Amino acid sequence: MSRVVLVTGATGFVGNHLMKALERETPVPTIIGWRRPGPKGPQFGKNNRVSWYEVDLLKQQDVDTALSETKPTEIFHCGGIANVAGSWKNVLDTLDVNVRGTKHLLNGLRRLRMRSRTLVPGSGLVYLPKAGPLAEEDAVRPVNPYGLSKLAQEMLALQLNSGDHEILVTRSFTHIGPGQDTAYAVSNFAHQIARIELEQTNPIIHAGSLDAYRDLMDVRDTVEAYRTLMHRGRPGQIYNVCTGHTYKIGDVLDRLIKCAHVPIEVRLDPDRVRPSDNPEMRGDRTKITAAVGWTPKIQLDDTLRDTLNYWREQISG
Numbered sequence: 001m002s003r004v005v006l007v008t009g010a011t012g013f014v015g016n017h018l019m020k021a022l023e024r025e026t027p028v029p030t031i032i033g034w035r036r037p038g039p040k041g042p043q044f045g046k047n048n049r050v051s052w053y054e055v056d057l058l059k060q061q062d063v064d065t066a067l068s069e070t071k072p073t074e075i076f077h078c079g080g081i082a083n084v085a086g087s088w089k090n091v092l093d094t095l096d097v098n099v100r101g102t103k104h105l106l107n108g109l110r111r112l113r114m115r116s117r118t119l120v121p122g123s124g125l126v127y128l129p130k131a132g133p134l135a136e137e138d139a140v141r142p143v144n145p146y147g148l149s150k151l152a153q154e155m156l157a158l159q160l161n162s163g164d165h166e167i168l169v170t171r172s173f174t175h176i177g178p179g180q181d182t183a184y185a186v187s188n189f190a191h192q193i194a195r196i197e198l199e200q201t202n203p204i205i206h207a208g209s210l211d212a213y214r215d216l217m218d219v220r221d222t223v224e225a226y227r228t229l230m231h232r233g234r235p236g237q238i239y240n241v242c243t244g245h246t247y248k249i250g251d252v253l254d255r256l257i258k259c260a261h262v263p264i265e266v267r268l269d270p271d272r273v274r275p276s277d278n279p280e281m282r283g284d285r286t287k288i289t290a291a292v293g294w295t296p297k298i299q300l301d302d303t304l305r306d307t308l309n310y311w312r313e314q315i316s317g
Contacts, residue, residue: 006072009079057101166235178310208272210250242283
């Protein structure tokens with residue numbers, strides 16, 4: 001059977017990198033990209049096997065129509081709202097898109113009786129915070145609306161797992177890299193540095209809490225984990241996608257500043273401090289490594305350099 005691969009949220013941060021990775025495959029599968037209706041997003045590559053659809057995940061008919069027209073054999077459900085800090089101000093939208101949007105996708109697969117293999121990327125933020133590594137069997141109790149939406153999403157997804165519908169779920173920890181929105185700390189720091197270097201703003205980095213420890217992973221490693229699970233993961237299972245190591249956010253900022261071409265000062269901005277923040281988020285990747293052999297490859301310093309260079313190129317034009 002020929003592979004028809006659907007990526008929802010294909011113009012988003014993870015979806016962007018996933019589409020690029022799929023286009024590098026040999027042979028290239030038939031690739032379907034879903035994006036939200038609105039201004040045209042970026043087009044990836046020149047491969048004529050990539051077909052773009054505007055699909056509103058909140059409209060069941062849109063979802064059903066697009067599924068019936070393309071009949072995907074593999075689905076990466078990357079569509080949704082991913083802004084953790086913003087979820088406090090947009091609780092209803094976060095729950096609506098992440099939960100109801102996923103429900104519509106699953107309803108469509110069920111009603112159309114499609115045989116498919118679907119990966120639903122979730123979040124490590126579903127866990128009850130604790131010191132030390134978090135494994136798949138640890139307690140879940142989200143402390144923010146985003147985590148709550150992802151827990152509901154994975155519960156819905158696993159209910160569909162059956163012989164016809166092979167469902168895999170991840171609990172992904174913080175991924176960073178080139179192309180990420182400035183709503184996220186590392187990308188925001190890099191963006192500020194790039195502007196400072198071009199003398200567009202004063203040589204001061206404005207930051208929220210720098211004391212948190214995060215399991216940081218390059219988005220390109222995240223995408224490789226998803227592709228590997230799609231091919232070799234066991235349906236009905238949840239897999240942490242993480243490095244197993246944490247970095248203090250303040251130390252990450254120091255590493256970025258060392259890459260800057262000019263001296264930079266750091267100032268705390270109380271408006272950037274996130275409510276109910278977890279002091280430490282570290283995953284245990286024992287299960288995914290044992291199951292499919294995936295390990296992260298890209299070093300943090302390389303990710304930081306690539307992210308800073310991305311913003312240098314974007315800002316300088």
